[in-house]
Amino acid sequence: MGGILPLVSLGALFLASTTASAPTDSATASATKLCVQLQIPVPVVATNYHYDQPQVDSSIDAMDWTVNVTTWSSSNFTARITGRVDINKTFEIGAQLCVPSQKTSKAGILQITTPGLGFGREYFDVEVDPRQYSYVDAAINKGYSILSYDRLGTGRSEKPDAYDDVQIPVEIEILAGLTKIARSGNLLSSSKAPSATNNASAEFDFLPTKIVHIGHSFGSYINSLMLTNHPDLIDGAIFTGLYPNNIEATDPLNVLNYNHAFAKESDPVRFAEYGSGYFVLDNEETLQKLFFQKATLDPALLTYAESIKQPEAVGEYSSEDGNPLAPAPDYKGPLMFFVGEFDNFVCNGNCSGIYSEAFARQLYPGVAIDDLTYYLQPNTGHASMLSTNASAGYEVMLEFLDFRGL
Known part of the structure; x- marks a missing residue:
């Protein structure tokens, strides 16, 4: 879940040299990472729909x-459609690009991370004992470069209409657009910030040799749908919190299992920018129920999840x-599909023995066996990175x- 952490103001370019954990293989020349904050305009053309639902x-x-x-x-949402919404807009997306502080054999391979519902990019860059919990640090220590971004409506990204703008077709095209910008080598130059005034800007101004997508939950779902429409954009993927299985899991839209509060009412200061149609998971107890397994639960991580949680838009549901x-x-x-053994959301609390290779191959018949x-992941819930x-x-x-050479 996304984050309200101290960051530079929108549109500013910020360079930081951050100590990561010790290198774990010879590909890494240094135990530090260089990170830059970006604000990237992403043009989107997509077809959304207006739904008959309460404000x-x-x-x-x-x-x-x-x-x-x-x-x-109640009718399902497709039966609630009252009209088409043609989207032709440019949305501002907040992101962080991190690279190894010294050149490595994998520095040209860019990983792009997409968080799930209720999270922003801080989910992948945990600040509680980052040596242990930050995926960004783990990737940097292997020599990779990594782009983490806030999905539309979260974190430092734009917060448009929660009903008609923030929907799955738009989020697919935002991910595709970011990937195209990255593949063209224009992440730095496209950002709404000075691109040549920083001493280390050349470190970030590179053309990736390969691109890998890492998703979590709803972010993995967006990734999977992106590959249906844009199969040639990336070279590899890992979908965490998404699992082809042979049981009929709980309807993910049954939000009676959740406890949502209106974002601005829940925290008028923290969520002051959020208007109608944005709600948030209400407290740590709800977060524990949805995302954690007691055997691998550190109370500090549960508190961290509460501190970085992000609102969700009605249109996403x-x-x-x-x-x-x-x-x-x-x-x-x-x-790779990567899931916690006791993922309550994906597998009704027990993912053992239910992987469906037939379903996976139906989705991805062109992938080699x-x-x-x-x-x-043993003894783990839905938020495996926490x-x-x-x-x-x-x-x-x-x-x-x-x-696999990635």
């Missing part, structure tokens, strides 16, 4: 919306019915990439 302008409204869309007599997972037959790169795989065994999971993920 959310208070926490009472948030509960009313929840009951309205989940009761037995209403657009799910019309955008189900779909095959990406033309994607041919390697792909040995390049389509899965991994169960578990006490996170670093062991990172080793699995990064070894999967390394073995």
Whole structure:
């Protein structure tokens, strides 16, 4: 879940040299990372829809919306469509680009991370004991460069209309747009900030040799759908918190299982920028229920999750019915599904023995047999990067990439 942490103002370019954990292989020449804050305009052309649903302008409204869309007599969201919304806009996306402080053999490989619902990019760059929990540090220590961004409506990204703008088709095209900008080598120059005044700007002004996508939960879902429409944009992917399985999991739209509050009412200072249609998970107890497993729960990480949580837009939920997972037959790169053993959201609390290779191959028939795989992180819930065994999971993920030349 996203973050309200001290960052530079919007549009400013900020360079930091940050100590990472000790290098874990010979590819890394230094134990530091250089990071720059970016504000990237991303043009989007997409087709959204307007849905008949209650307005959310208070926490009472948030509960009313929840009951309205989940009761037995309610119509699904595709039946609630009242009109088409053609999107042709440019959205500002907040991002952070980090590179190894010295050249490595993998520095040209750029990883792009996409967080799930309720999180921003801080999910991948945990500030509680980063040597143990920061995926960004783990990737840097292996020599990679990494771009972390806030999805639309979260963190330092633009917060547009939560009903008609912040929907899945737009988020797919934002991810595709960011990837195209990165692949063209224009991340730094496209940012709404000075690009040549910094002594180390050349470190960030590079043309990636390969691009890998790392997603979590809803972010993995967006990634998967992006590969249906844009199969040639990336060279490999790891989808955490997403798992093809052979059980009928709990309907992810059944938000009666959640406790949402109107964002601005929940915290008028922290969420002052958020208007109608944005709600937030209300407290640590809800976060624990949805994201954690007691065996690998550090209370400090639960408190951290509460401190960085981000609002969710109504449109993200209403657009799910019309955008189900779909095959990406033309994607041919390697792909790993990575999930916590006791993921409550994906597998009703037990993911052991339910992976469906047939379903996975239906989604990705063009991926080589040995390049389509899965991994169960032991004793872990939905937020695997906020578990006490996170670093062991990172080793699995990064070894999967390394073995395949990524």
